[in-house]
Amino acid sequence: MEHTASTVLLVMLVAAIPTLVAGVAFVPLLQPRGVGQREIAAAFAFASGLMLGGGYLLLAERIASAPVFVVLGACFGAAYTFVAQRFVAHEWPIEQRESDSIDDAAVVNVMLQSALHAVPEGVAIGVAMAVRFELGLFVALALAVHNVAEGTALAAALRRRGLSLFQAAMMCILSELPQPMLAVAAFLITSESRARLALGLGVAAGALIHLVLTELLPICYRQSDRRAVALLVSGSTGLVVLLKGFLA
């Protein structure tokens, strides 16, 4: 899409969907029996497939016309995730048992982690919007699924720290705020230039694929059995690539 005042607003609205979804991700916690690690892992597995398929679509979009830019961007994206993982410790609240204590540092760590993930995720929405509205909407919806998993895990940790539901919801939204902000920035930067768009698509795809492979899938395999993970990931990945066929 071209950038005009109305398309920028549209990007902002679409990119706000996953962030707002993170704000209601505490809802499953209201069930009397709570949410098990396996259920969160299942949500992560489903989201992983969507993000993997989405990464494939973003990569394939411009690789024929600007292979150098796309591949260069993908290296940047993967390097970003790699560095971000070094910057904050690898600790996920769903991998802790109920009896483990959570201190403020752990909570800050988890929020920081979500926020760092949200940066390339926002870029992904923005560049996808710059390509086509449908692609952008799709990426935003895939990330909304991912935010449900991430938000539920974060909200569970915050609740155990004694925060109210409202406070937990606000914290979840806060940690996903980089998504709409970077979506708009990425859209403004990439919608006018083919080279920058190819670079941006590479960055987004590289970061998403690297994130799925180095963080999300290993958690899924640890917390759930491989049959369930394989079924969910194959199902959601296939769905994405098929969707591309429907849209074409």
Place this chain on the structure above:
Amino acid sequence: MLSQILIVLALGSVTALATGLGALPFIFISNVREQTVARLNAVAGGLMLGASFQLILEGSSYGPWQTIVGAAVGVAVILFGEQWLEARPPRSARLSRQMLLLVSVMTLHSFSEGIAVGVAFGGGEKLAGMITAAIAVHNIPEGLAISAVMRPKGASVLTCAAWSIFSSLPQPLMAVPAFLFVDTVRPLLPYGLGFAAGAMVFMVFFELMPEAYAKTSAESVGLLVSVTLASMILLQQFL
């Protein structure tokens, strides 16, 4: 007509033989540690994912719903095939359960590719050379995927090459009837492509990835899968 059939058969055989080239790098890889196996699993996973995405895209251009049905059947076949194989320990130690499953998956998926070749030939003759080249080049990483799993488990380079070629034999065999009965076969193509993709993707996330994560770091799995996946996408764009 007969000469045309012979051409389809000959070109189909060339694509099958190309699969054997995937075993060649393993002449130079002699000491195979557990970590190397895990890394090769990741490489095979990336190659198979890239191939499957392409198959799904192609299938959905013929018929998205038929592709979904085919993919669901593909996943189910692997799921039940796995359970069936688990219940029966293999009699010979030379072919492990995983090797058997991988070779079966790759062989089954060649049937659909053979049909694709035949249908494409039937569609427009001028494209024949290009299609053959495309399929042949894309078979090499598939042979690589098979060898990457078989070689560390003690199979010789020759055995790897032989099984790689075997897995592509359905291509020439299916290409000829598909070419002859192109109008009858064409509607079946999206089912076949979907089936192949479903079976391969499921195999990747059910067998290859868990083993890769178990024996090497998530970082190296991530790096290897992303790089191979990206190379597959590049390869597909330029063929």
